[in-house]
Every structure is written in structure tokens, then in C-alpha cells.
Amino acid sequence: MIISLKKVKKYFPIRSGVFLQISGWVRALEEIDLEICENETVGVVGESGCGKTTLGRVVAKILQPTAGEINFSGVDISKKLPRQIEKTFRRSVQMIFQDPFNSLDPRMTIADVVKEPLEAHNVFSSKKEQEEYIRELLSKVGLHGEYLSRYPHEFSGGQRQRIAIARAIALKPKLIICDEPTSALDISVQSQIINLLQQLREEYKMSYLFISHNLDVVYHMSDRLIVMYLGNVVECGEAREVFENPVHPYTKALMESTPSWNPEEKRLSRIKLSGEPPSPVNPPEGCPFSTRCPVKIERCEKEKPVLLGNNQHKVACFIGEV
Numbered sequence: 001m002i003i004s005l006k007k008v009k010k011y012f013p014i015r016s017g018v019f020l021q022i023s024g025w026v027r028a029l030e031e032i033d034l035e036i037c038e039n040e041t042v043g044v045v046g047e048s049g050c051g052k053t054t055l056g057r058v059v060a061k062i063l064q065p066t067a068g069e070i071n072f073s074g075v076d077i078s079k080k081l082p083r084q085i086e087k088t089f090r091r092s093v094q095m096i097f098q099d100p101f102n103s104l105d106p107r108m109t110i111a112d113v114v115k116e117p118l119e120a121h122n123v124f125s126s127k128k129e130q131e132e133y134i135r136e137l138l139s140k141v142g143l144h145g146e147y148l149s150r151y152p153h154e155f156s157g158g159q160r161q162r163i164a165i166a167r168a169i170a171l172k173p174k175l176i177i178c179d180e181p182t183s184a185l186d187i188s189v190q191s192q193i194i195n196l197l198q199q200l201r202e203e204y205k206m207s208y209l210f211i212s213h214n215l216d217v218v219y220h221m222s223d224r225l226i227v228m229y230l231g232n233v234v235e236c237g238e239a240r241e242v243f244e245n246p247v248h249p250y251t252k253a254l255m256e257s258t259p260s261w262n263p264e265e266k267r268l269s270r271i272k273l274s275g276e277p278p279s280p281v282n283p284p285e286g287c288p289f290s291t292r293c294p295v296k297i298e299r300c301e302k303e304k305p306v307l308l309g310n311n312q313h314k315v316a317c318f319i320g321e322v
């Protein structure tokens with residue numbers, strides 16, 4: 001196991017008034033349990049605002065959780081860490097962001113971008129060795145070594161994402177959090193980046209937390225899947241099993257809304273998603289999906305279902321069982 005989350009919550013304060021007093025909370029994550037093992041990809045799907053990015057940032061320790069435990073190699077990293085452990089964590093967990101246009105500093109050359117983490121962790125004592133290693137990294141992600149002295153604006157979106165990937169793998173991390181890594185790219189480039197990530201995962205024996213709203217891409221990439229709704233995991237399990245036998249009405253509706261994934265002859269259900277999810281400032285009392293669920297019963301509005309099932313498949317729903 002690389003990392004495990006137990007009952008992790010992330011609430012953002014809402015401040016108002018002259019003194020910016022806290023007047024409420026955005027409940028972005030509610031008691032999330034998650035485990036990521038060696039050399040596995042865990043996909044995260046759900047509508048916009050369900051907490052996918054917040055989850056990725058909490059796992060990457062960019063955000064501090066409000067409550068819960070995050071265990072990394074036997075250490076609870078949700079607390080302040082001794083310097084050496086913090087350094088090991090930073091080396092082992094990297095993140096690739098959605099927008100390659102904003103995630104690279106426009107004033108840094110490609111060599112500077114990739115060498116930054118190497119220098120921060122004193123990986124090389126010789127400049128020559130470091131440069132050779134950076135050239136090797138660029139070639140692994142499909143870029144020429146002569147690009148080293150160029151600036152990010154000289155590259156296309158796909159090439160910039162390759163540069164961001166080279167930087168992310170530079171320290172041979174155990175886990176990369178990929179937050180919508182292809183959604184800002186042209187369709188033609190998306191599959192190249194997906195294939196590159198797959199190939200690097202095999203070569204480096206890494207794990208991915210792969211966040212996307214594109215079900216096709218997540219199906220292609222993931223060993224396991226979690227489906228999020230309003231800060232909660234409503235269904236999870238082996239990716240193939242959850243994709244092929246979805247139980248939660250929300251998962252079914254999500255798949256129903258992706259024609260390429262769920263062609264006419266395979267229609268799983270007639271559950272359609274309509275309207276918007278409720279505000280995470282004021283979530284429903286019972287099941288988070290109860291305000292939009294076409295098959296809800298009285299209990300769903302009063303009581304919150306917990307995830308039940310087995311290692312292969314779990315669902316939090318009073319209607320459907322695994």
C-alpha cells in the first residue's frame with residue numbers, strides 16, 4: 001500500500017462581514033476512505049464540483065484535511081511532518097495538472113523546469129550528469145533534447161503536458177496525481193498523452209490517482225474506480241466491475257450520459273441526470289443524491305447510506321445492493 005485515507009474531510013470556510021468571520025463551510029470532502037496500492041491506477045469520476053480536485057490536492061498534501069488520517073508508508077501525513085519525512089513524501093508523490101498552459105512558469109526554460117525538483121533534492125552532484133538525465137527524461141516523454149533551452153510558450157499544449165510529465169517523473173515518484181491531465185488538450189493529442197502515461201506507469205512501476213470527468217479515458221486507465229457525488233464516495237471497486245455493473249443510480253446516470261461508453265444496445269438504465277447537484281454548503285440531510293434520485297424512497301431523505309459490499313465492489317445506496 002502506498003497511501004491510505006481514513007475518514008478524510010475537507011471543509012473550506014466561507015468568510016463574510018467586515019471582519020471576515022466564518023459564516024459557513026463548503027463541505028468539499030466528507031469522510032473519504034481510499035487506498036492506493038503499488039503500481040495501480042485509481043480513477044476518480046463525478047460531475048464538476050463533486051470534490052475530485054480537492055481529493056487530489058489533499059492526497060498530494062497541497063491542502064491540509066479538516067479531519068481524518070492520511071497514512072503514507074506508516075506515517076500520518078495529515079499532520080505537520082519532520083523535515084526528512086516531508087522531503088521523502090514530496091519526492092514520492094507528484095501531481096500533473098489540467099492546464100499545461102498555466103502549470104509551467106513562462107520565465108523558465110524547459111531545462112530549468114525539469115531540473116528544479118532534481119536540485120531541490122540534490123540528486124546529482126555533476127551538472128553534466130544532470131543534463132544527460134534531463135535529456136533522457138525528455139526523450140522518454142517523446143521530446144527532443146535540443147528543446148532544453150526553449151521556453152514553454154514555444155510549445156503546443158500536448159508538448160507542454162509532456163514537459164510537465166517529465167518533471168513529475170524526474171524523481172521517480174511512487175504516486176502521481178493526474179488531475180484531468182488531458183481535458184485541456186485537443187482530442188487528437190489526448191490519446192497520445194494517455195498512452196504515454198500508461199507506458200510510463202509500467203516502466204516506473206508507479207501508481208496514479210487519475211481524476212477525470214471523461215469516463216472513456218478513466219475506463220481505459222483504471223484498475224479501480226471511485227465515483228464521487230457532493231464530496232462523498234457513492235460507489236467504488238474494481239473499475240471493470242463498477243463500469244459493467246453499476247449499482248448506484250448516480251453511477252448509472254453518469255454512464256447513461258456518456259453515449260460512447262454506453263451505446264444504445266447496452267443501455268443500462270433509463271436514469272437521466274437532470275438539474276444541478278445541491279450546494280455543498282447546505283447538503284441534503286440523508287443520501288447526498290436524494291434530491292435528484294428518480295428511485296429514492298422515504299428513508300433516503302432521512303438517513304445517509306454508508307458504503308457496503310466487498311473488495312470488488314461497494315455502494316452507498318438503500319435501493320441497490322452489490
Ligand SMILES: Nc1ncnc2c1ncn2[C@@H]1O[C@H](COP(=O)(O)OP(=O)(O)OP(=O)(O)O)[C@@H](O)[C@H]1O
Nearest residue numbers: 012026027028047048049050051052053054055280
Ligand atoms: N479554496 C476553496 N475555497 C472554497 N471552496 C472551494 C475551494 N476549492 C474548492 N472549493 C469548493 O469545493 C467543492 C469541490 O471542488 P473541486 O474543485 O474539488 O471539485 P471538482 O470535482 O474537482 O470540480 P471540477 O471538475 O469542476 O474541477 C466545490 O463546491 C468548490 O466550489
